[in-house]
Amino acid sequence: MMEVNGINTHNNETRPLQNPTPVNLQKKPSENIPSTSVFVNHAATVWNESRRKWIGNVSNRSERTTKDPIISWSMTYEDLLSTHEPFTERIPLTEMVDFLVDIWHDEGLFD
DSSP, rough: OOEEEEEEEEETTTOOOOOSSSSGGSSHHHHHOOOTOOOOOOOHHHHHHHHHHHOOGGGOOOOOOOOOOSTTTTTOHHHHSSOSOOOOOOOHHHHHHHHHHHHHHHHHOOO
């Protein structure tokens, strides 16, 4: 006989089952879900429909042609931001990020 935390135990001792339900009455997890039920993520469906409306029909688009950059390679940060006038064209995000990363590298602010 071994005592653990004030309780006498035997290795061969039988204990009552924690779950008194007979095995033949216990339901398996797969039995709880009807076989005809299929999960539909309605939020994802609505999101994808909204996205299609926003971006348009991608199949009708032609391949993007490479355009000349809007920001000149010789332009400085001060040149870019010294005026309160709007830019003549929209600057693509990728071009602006490249420009800023180059400036930050030059100033030692970006590793």
